[in-house]
Amino acid sequence: MxxxxxxxxxxxxxxxxxxxGMLLAVAASAAHVRTGYRTAVEAHVDRLASQGRPRAIVVAGMGGSGIAGDILTAVVGNGAPLPIVPLRSYQLPGWIGATDLVIAVSGSGETEETVSVATQAVRRGCTLLGVGAPGSQLEAIATQASAIYVPVPVSGQSRANIWLLTIPLIVAGAALRLLPADADLFERVAKSLEDMAHRxxxxxxxxxxxxxxxxxxxxxxxxxxxxxxxxxxxxxxxxxxxxxxxxxxxxxxxxxxxxxxxxxxxxxxxxxxxxxxxxxxxxxxxxxxxxxxxxxxxxxxxxxxxxxxxxxxxxxxxxxxxxxxxxxxxxxxxxxxxxxxxxxxxxxYAIDPTPVSAITELKARITQ
Structure with missing residues (x-):
């Protein structure tokens, strides 16, 4: 090459x-911000506030979904009144319990690490917020636990849907008064991404x-x-x-x-x-x-x-x-x-940016 x-x-x-169409997917980032915000509002993510502020927040996710937890942590910043812990693992930390919030993010809703953590969160009595594809295993776990689930319309690779998966977390953070964020902010973010797409x-x-x-x-x-x-x-x-x-x-x-x-x-x-x-x-x-x-x-x-x-x-x-x-x-x-x-x-380099054949092959080998 x-x-x-x-x-x-x-x-x-x-x-x-x-x-x-990876270039088209990147160009859709502004639309993803608006859709992510609307979907989070329609899912009534603000209901999290009725349960009071949790002791801690764990954001479970892998790959292109996992960075949503990093974004939430950085945007909330050092003034956070509670720990926010991004988690890329099969195992929920032992200190997490019923007074904590676990946010499980998976573009496919089928990521085995994230599904494992969500299952453990329900068993421990944690508050659960799920974000991912509709009709998925993650949604089934959230529904069975009477938890809030944001069914985002992910298409293609999760990494191309970063804003669909992240914006619901920012909405949740605003509902818990961890950061100022309203419709005007999300529109400004969308417009900045539109400007980037034009340039x-x-x-x-x-x-x-x-x-x-x-x-x-x-x-x-x-x-x-x-x-x-x-x-x-x-x-x-x-x-x-x-x-x-x-x-x-x-x-x-x-x-x-x-x-x-x-x-x-x-x-x-x-x-x-x-x-x-x-x-x-x-x-x-x-x-x-x-x-x-x-x-x-x-x-x-x-x-x-x-x-x-x-x-x-x-x-x-x-x-x-x-x-x-x-x-x-x-x-x-x-x-x-x-x-x-x-x-x-x-x-x-004449490389198709979308396929990740090595990752796909690795997953296949693990499941064999």
Missing amino acids: TWEPGRLDDQRYLTEGDPS CRPASESFINPGKSLAMDLAESVPMIWGSSPVAAVAAYRLACQLNTNAKYPAIYGELPEADHNQVATFEGPLAERDIFADSAGPAIRLVVLRDVEEHPQVTRRREASLRLARERDVAVTELTAEGVHPLERMATLIGLGDYASTYLALG
């Missing part, structure tokens, strides 16, 4: 090379298209993606995962200040060297920093010093800055851009 940037401006190729549309040429430009930065490198705040760190993790699943491409995720205590050392390693005169130069690291307006002052100093250190050692650098006021808006701009970039990177 070779990287050919000219593919990104070939409209016919972009259509033929994306037969399952990153396939017909927009590479030199003005931020999604294509980022894909060109990432190509033929090993991306090391850092977030400078909890909000930016979730977007960095999402970008790394999207590069893995859409482009089948390796990526390293980090968060400041922690990345300065380990990953920064790679600036002096073998993958930091770029020999422009070599006949067959191997891939070198590229530092991708996702910035946020709500950085800790010391993190700002660390980010600036890290960037200087990288440039002094000729490590390629890309900086991206979140846009918007509310944390959910800022995260949406970074995630939206990353979703487009990972899809364009796949297409530049």
Whole structure:
């Protein structure tokens, strides 16, 4: 597989090379925000408030569904009056009990890890909120337990439905008074994603298209993606995962200040060297920093010093800055851009971004 940037401006190729429509799915993000909000309201997620505030919240989910818990945690922020614990596991922690809320998120509603956790939550008497496909095993568990279930109209891969799966959690958080969020906020998020879709549309040429430009930065490198705040760190993790699943491409995720205590050392390693005169130069690291307006002052100093250190050692650098006021808006701009970039990177390598055959094969082997 070779990287050919000219593919990104070939409209016919972009259509033929994306037969399952990942670009269209990313472009539907704004509609997914509006639908996720409407579906959560229709499911009466606000009923959670009638039971009082839980002692803790566990958000169970895997893969493209699991990041919903990370988004909720980051958007609520350090002011949360209770612990919010994203969980990617088969097993509910032993300390979770009847005074806690378990949110189970699964695009298919059939994810075995999430179904296992939801079943355990019901047995322990926890409050359960389910989010996933209608008519699924997860919905059956919620219905049998008289729990709230949000049946979102997921289609295709869960990772392409991130906002359908996430927005109900934000609505739940608002009902529990963990964060301010109303219809106006969700409309602003939707409009910011619409703007991103316009800027990153396939017909927009590479030199003005931020999604294509980022894909060109990432190509033929090993991306090391850092977030400078909890909000930016979730977007960095999402970008790394999207590069893995859409482009089948390796990526390293980090968060400041922690990345300065380990990953920064790679600036002096073998993958930091770029020999422009070599006949067959191997891939070198590229530092991708996702910035946020709500950085800790010391993190700002660390980010600036890290960037200087990288440039002094000729490590390629890309900086991206979140846009918007509310944390959910800022995260949406970074995630939206990353979703487009990972899809364009796949297409530049002539890879269909939708199938994940290795994951499918692994699941089949486990069930045999």
